[in-house]
Amino acid sequence: MENSEGTKTFNAPIPEGLDINDYLSSFEKSYGAYGVVVAAIVAMIIPVLLSFLFMAKKKGKKRGVPVEVGSEAGYAVRNARITELVQVPWEGATTMAALFEQCCKKYSRDRFIGTRKLIKKDFVTASDGRKFEKLHLGDYEWQTYGQVYRRVCNFASGLVNFGHNVDTRAAIFSETRAEWQITFQGCLRQNITVVTIYASLGEDALIHSLNETQVSTLICDSKQLKKLAAISSSLKTITNIIYFEEDETANVSDLSGSMSDWKVSSFLEVEKLGERAPVPPSLPSKDGVAVIMYTSGSTGLPKGVMITHGNIVATAAAVMTVIPRLGRNDVYLAYLPLAHVFELAAESVMLCAGCAIGYGSPLTLTDTSNKIMKGTKGDASVLKPTLMTAVPTILDRVREGVLKKVEEKGGLAKKFFDIAYKRRLAAIEGSWFGAWGLERWLWDVIVFERIRVVLGGHIRFMLCGGAPLSGNSQRFINVCMGAPIGQGYGLTETCAGAAFSEWDDTSVGRVGPPLPCCYLKLVSWEEGGYTTSDKPMPRGEVVVGGFSVTTGYFNNPGKTNEVYKVDERGIRWFYTGDIGRIHPDGCIEIIDRKKDIVKLQHGEYISLGKVEAALMSSNFVDNIMVYADPFHNYCVALIVPSHQVLEKWAQEAGIKYKDFPELCSKAETISEVQRSLSKVAKDAKLDKFETPAKIKLLPDPWTPESGLVTAALKIKREQLKAKFKDELQKLYE
Structure with missing residues (x-):
């Protein structure tokens, strides 16, 4: 069509x-x-x-169908709507540079990039003396596709005039913002490979990433300049620094001594330089490396994944076929890290469809976000997006926030919410009585319209990825936000493109059929007991093959050859290490992870990731790491408890405590959380050896800044084990 x-x-x-x-x-x-x-x-x-x-x-409905694709024996499926893999959204758009130029001409007068104006910045002092930044932000100010295209051309020219050698790489070390996207597209227009680095990356990983890729020009937020100045002696190849201006002028002169070997300029100055002296573009090929994306890494130093232009275009083209009615009337709220493949792929999809992209931040997302000044609206309230991406942690927090307000109101309001929730849930899960159109409208007016205002009130579709989304949170968004969630499955190594649940699939716990740009195959893992001959559904390691599969790891041929294979037909495959099973309708469910499986003393296998995912549904758990010592026959767990839930329980139970750490250490608190875990484990049908026999409650949250979770908020197992080595040892005493 x-x-x-x-x-x-x-x-x-x-x-x-x-x-x-x-x-x-x-x-x-x-x-x-x-x-x-x-x-x-x-x-x-x-x-x-x-x-x-x-x-x-x-x-x-058949969503995925079996297909013969050769290579290693296994059970393979493709998207049921296609016979040949999708590679481009339309003819001629084979690279990101070509796609960007064509979209900007096609949608030249439409809104493209929006940023909120900073009106005022202030600091408030908490009771413990700590200061917190608060922002008063105005409306979104918009630039059209045509205007952004001219800025990209100017920056691309300015980069060359500034002295960047186009045969070397440039890096972006910044939080998500409009200038990130402009910089990215400008580099690609001159066939410059971009190295992307998380803004929260630690010093060692930052030095490793920049030196390994021999970056000559670094583009960053002005607030990152101090960090760069501190490590300047360790950066071997940097010659140019371009910084994004904040509303207050970055005091570069204070850092001039430590950055004397570098040529430093603001982003706007480079743009003006290119406007005065245009340079012809040097357009890339589809097989050229567009991005070397450094994953935040759950173990050791991060690895750089080489992503081609063809990879990004193929994922964008495939996702466009999944989101219903996607087009220039949509407004997308961008706030996740652009250095993560999920957000980069999502914004590429929006570009393809001519959507408007409004930039925000996790700390200014809603009216009650940490950095929002009292009386100021959050990004979602002002932008009123129709589309959003989210990671499960953020959706879990939205759910907890709404339920907390419902509990606080109590009485009739809570009864109305409970009744409405059950009715709408019944409708989603197929009850004919709950599916009445008139009743749905009634509950929306009485209850849910007020809740939807939290995210602007106009959300019609959400994309979720980065980690498994709990069934409870998925259903909550379906009911309260009135929007389907497309759960995505992919990795940096597959340019985010592997599987995506379809808009009309109301099941939970699955990630849908393969995207139209790739095949999914299960390969038996005999050692773990997962085979493609398993009944009632084939099981095995998930292997992804097709146009979204990336080139490999930068400067690491050994690791590349270990997990990437090219078959006799020239199809490139990536071995994910995830264990999946394929449902009769062709949808895949991720059920395990090879690296997370530990063999206990009595021979039982325990999947740490599976247990953690199940126990996260306890209201007491904000984060968890399950640990299993192979010389014992049981597992233990480190738990960051939910501050609000635990304190509410303590108040109702009459528990006296001086501060939160003391509450976490009390025997009755540990017993209560343990009881909750046992109930959740039983509901999830976990075996006795899979339920932690002992737990340790840790009062401080795990953050990317602490190095205990990735920027995508996945736990760093090795770092946690090292930091809490003594605590884990005591749990086994």
Whole structure:
């Protein structure tokens, strides 16, 4: 099928809800009051009948189908809507540079990039003396696709005029912002490979990333200049520094001594330099490396993944076919790290579709976010996005925040919420009674419209990735935000593109069929007891093959050859280390991780990741690391408890304590959390040896800055084991 723009799409038609008011009005004109009664009954019955047909259609729908693809023996599937893998969104868009230029011309007058104006910055002092930054932000100020294209061309020219050698690499070391995207596209226009680095990356990893890739020009936030100055003697190849200006002028002169060997300029100065002296572009090829993306790494120093132009374009083209009605009327809220492949891929999809992208931050996301000044609206409230990406941790926090407010109101408000939630949940899960269109509208007006305002009130679709999303949080967003969630599965090594759940799939715990740009295959792992002949569903290690699979690890051929294979047909495959199973409709579910499996003293295998995912559903748990010593027959756990939930329990139980660390150390607190874990483990059907026999409650949260979790908020198991070595040893005494 082709849309009006001539772009091939594979979107299924979406049934629209009946407009009850128009329907009743037309009947009243024709048939009077009696006709209105009849019309009302029909208006209720028709959605029910349609829902029966719709649910029946979904139940038997094939989303992924078996396919013979050669290479290592296994069970392979492809997306059911395609016969050949999708490589580009339209003819001619084979590189990111070409795609960007074509989109900017196609949507030249449409809004593209929006940023909020900083009106005022202040600091508040907490009771313990610590100071916290608070921001008063204004409305979004927009630039069109045409305006951004001119800025990208200017920056690309300015970069060359500034003295960057186009045969060397440039790095972006910054939080997500509009200038990040402009810098990225400018570099690609001159065929410059971009090294992306998390803004929260530690010094050792930063030095390693820049030196290994021999970066000559570093583009960063002005607040990163002090960090760079401190490590300047360790950076061997840097010659140029370009910094993004903040509203207050960066005091570069204070750092001039430590940066005397570098040529330093502001981003705007480089732009003006390019505007005065344009340089012809040097356009890349589809197989050229666009990005060397340093993953935050859950073990050791980060590895640089080489992502080609073709990889990014293929993932973007594939995801475009999954999101319903994606187009220039959509508004996307960008706040996750652009140095993470999930956000980079998502913004590339929005670019393809001509969406407006409003930039925000996790600390200014909602009206109650940490950096939002009292009386100021959060990014979501001002932008009113229709599309958002999220990682499970953020959705879990949204859920906890809403439930906390409901609990605080109590009484009739809580009863209404509980009833409405159950009714809407029944509708989503296929109950004919709960599917009445009129009833849905009623509960939206009474309850859910007020909740949806938290994220702006206009969300129609959410993309979730980075880690498994709990069924409870998925259902909560479905019900309270009234939006489907597309759960994505992918890795940096597959340019985020592997699997994606479809808009009409209401199941939980699965990540959908393969994206149209790749195949998914299960390969038996006999040692772990997972085989493709398992019944009722084949199981095995997930292997991804196709256009989204990246080139390999930079300067690491040994590791590349270990996990990347090219088959006899030239298809490139990546061995993920994840264990999955494929459902009868062709959707995949991730059930385990090879590296997380430990063999206990009596021969039982325990999957640490699986147990952690199950126990995270306890209200007491904010974060958890399960640990298993192979010389024992049970596991233990380190737990960061939810501050709010634990203190509320203590208040209700009459527990006296001086501060939160003391509360965490009390025997009755540990017993209560242990009871909660046992109940959750039983509900999840975990074996006795999978339920932690002993736990340690840790009062301080694990953050990327502490080095205990990645920027995507995944736990760093080795770092946690090293830091809490004594605590783990005591749990086994």
